[in-house]
């Protein structure tokens with residue numbers, strides 16, 4: 001039995017600060033080298049545990065602000081909006097100012113996931129028409145005032161004629177030039193597909209988070225989208241693999257993270273397990289990352305947010321599975 005363990009590429013104690021504690025198991029005929037963290041002394045050991053729990057540290061923001069990140073996928077229903085809401089609120093909780101733009105015009109639902117649907121009075125289209133000010137269209141989150149939502153247009157309307165990439169660039173520039181200062185992150189929730197809505201959503205972005213599920217249709221679309229992003233000059237593309245089921249991977253009924261990584265060749269920002277709490281939280285308009293106690297998927301989204309801040313990534317590697325004896329933290333044993 002072999003297990004697939006997710007580590008950052010550099011397995012030293014400091015890089016463990018953003019590494020995932022999750023272990024994904026799968027049966028593989030191939031035997032590869034066992035990889036264990038090598039802690040020099042007791043302090044390193046306890047630092048690593050503390051850092052996984054992330055009590056004593058704030059991530060350091062890498063890159064120039066605002067970081068304009070498009071959350072995209074190609075295929076619909078793979079978790080783009082869920083990712084935007086959860087990563088966005090995690091970033092806000094970490095103290096960064098965030099504006100999430102719902103660019104999925106026809107099927108707008110980021111407001112629902114955030115529980116802000118009753119507070120959207122104005123949209124970007126009205127800002128561009130001169131019917132309201134930008135700050136009137138920005139909906140402040142009820143829980144984290146440094147998180148704001150901007151919807152492109154009213155629910156169930158089509159992308160307005162003439163609203164394209166240039167309009168979105170204008171909005172991003174307007175956000176940068178706000179009196180209270182530019183936000184740290186502008187997250188753009190992209191529509192499915194690769195037509196006008198997609199092109200509009202990716203235009204102002206300088207980095208992308210590609211959400212995929214470990215199935216062949218989603219991966220094929222993700223691969224196509226990666227090519228289009230690169231054509232558009234977006235070189236910083238990281239992926240989130242969502243709805244992962246270790247039981248299916250173990251039974252070889254689902255592709256492993258390693259397979260996904262090899263197929264897409266992208267840096268891995270996070271791996272999110274399938275979790276019924278995601279659906280429950282969607283229906284309540286209360287993003288999963290706010291749940292107490294946190295669920296596995298919530299923790300995984302939070303860790304993806306940490307990596308996004310630090311422009312870090314992780315790599316899937318194959319390791320031999322050890323018999324379970326000392327509980328959760330046995331992973332750190334020497």
Ligand code: ADP
Pocket residue numbers: 073075076077078079080081082083192242243244272273274275276278279282297
């Ligand atoms: P997209 O924006 O890509 O169309 P959504 O974020 O709206 O996708 O998610 C589609 C559906 O999948 C939603 O019902 C959501 O609750 C569910 N979902 C997303 N991620 C997970 C997960 N990790 N576990 C369980 N359900 C999920």
Ligand code: MG
Pocket residue numbers: 080081082104109
């Ligand atoms: Mg969506």
